[in-house]
Amino acid sequence: MDSCIGVEQDLDKAISKFNGLQEHTNKCLEDIIQQIEELKKEIANQPSDSALSQEQAAAVSELATSVKQNVFQLSTDHRDLHATVSRVGKSIDRHFIADYASVAPKAESFLSETNRPIMEQAIAQHLYRQGLEEAGDALVAEAGLGPVERTCTFAALQRCAGALADGDPAPALAWARQHAPQLGHSPLPFTLHRMQALKLGREAGVGAAIEYARREFPAHAARHERALQAAVCALAWCAQGSPPPPHNYRHLLDPKALGAEAAEMFIREACALLRLAPLSPLAGAVLAGARVLPALHDIRAKMTHPHVVAAWSDEDLPLEVTLTFMPHLHSRTSREARREARCEVELGEEGGGYHSVFACPILRQQASEQNPPMRLLCGHVISRDALNKLAMGVKLKCPYCPMEQSPSEARQIYFS
Ligand SMILES: [Zn+2]
The missing domain is CATH 1.10.287 (Helix Hairpins)
Incomplete structure (x- = not known):
């Protein structure tokens, strides 16, 4: 600041x-x-x-x-x-630190034989997801990439959202019709029908719009009564040469604003329904990285403190550490400090839902299929190897809260 x-x-x-x-x-x-x-x-x-x-x-x-x-x-x-x-x-x-090189991954790490194709695939996938198919095709052809899922679901959604933003609700309506049973509680179908009715009012006359409204609106009358009344009233100002509409109908009669709002709602509702992340993996990684970078930079700066250097000989940046653990470092061994030094960096609403790979806080090993994360009865999570090591027969004492439980009560956690 x-x-x-x-x-x-x-x-x-x-x-x-x-x-x-x-x-x-x-x-x-x-x-x-x-x-x-x-x-x-x-x-x-x-x-x-x-x-x-x-x-x-x-x-x-x-x-x-x-x-x-x-x-x-x-x-x-x-x-x-x-x-x-x-x-x-x-x-x-x-005033600003431009050098994030000490905490950011080195550019060369994207160029290795293993990482480069992954990176290029992620970029191509991102382009397709944004609906930039031509750019995606060009990248795939020029970089000689293997098959990248071109017509991925998200690209189809993006096309519907793009049409909505341009004022055409037809593709989104067709999608909503296909998914009607799952959209029972969503405001999306009504929003799309309302947009179509107002579009008809502008383009084909109020008569056509009213006919459409009679056919499509009754199914939504109970849940959207007020919005439905407003939409029907707004039709009165749709005809060409009508006087300027009153303030409260202006929004409904602005096709651009209505389209942008519908596009946003469409992506949100469709992603929720299909259990898709609204961001591509690349966009998510960039967003999360940008949020985390200043915190990592601070940590790196604190890591050069003589006390910390003495306690921490590793070259690796301890990503789990927050600054709050620093005062303890003087009096505790580094192992104890490591145990305390766990935190998550808040990624906010749009960036939320991403998690890092689970590393066992006891054994300091990354979880794998053979050694998955296990949730103890008290809610703390450790790896299965650590669980087996800590278990004494049928008893297990949680290393964080001293809750006693049976090792058989621990449940495996799956990251999807
Ligand atoms: Zn516990």
């Missing part, structure tokens, strides 16, 4: 200088124009073939000199302005 305030101060300085110069420049130019206009008028009043009087000639040359001087001054001021603007750039460099 301090960084933002610092840059803002420099930016304010630049803006006020810019505004001051603009005012000054405009005033100078107006003065010059006025003087020229006056002189022009005076000369124009003379007969066309008469020579200029001595005073007039002097006035012309005086004015020319003054114009030259003014233009020179203005261009000097303008040059100074560049210096102020470039100071803002330097201020940004000074």
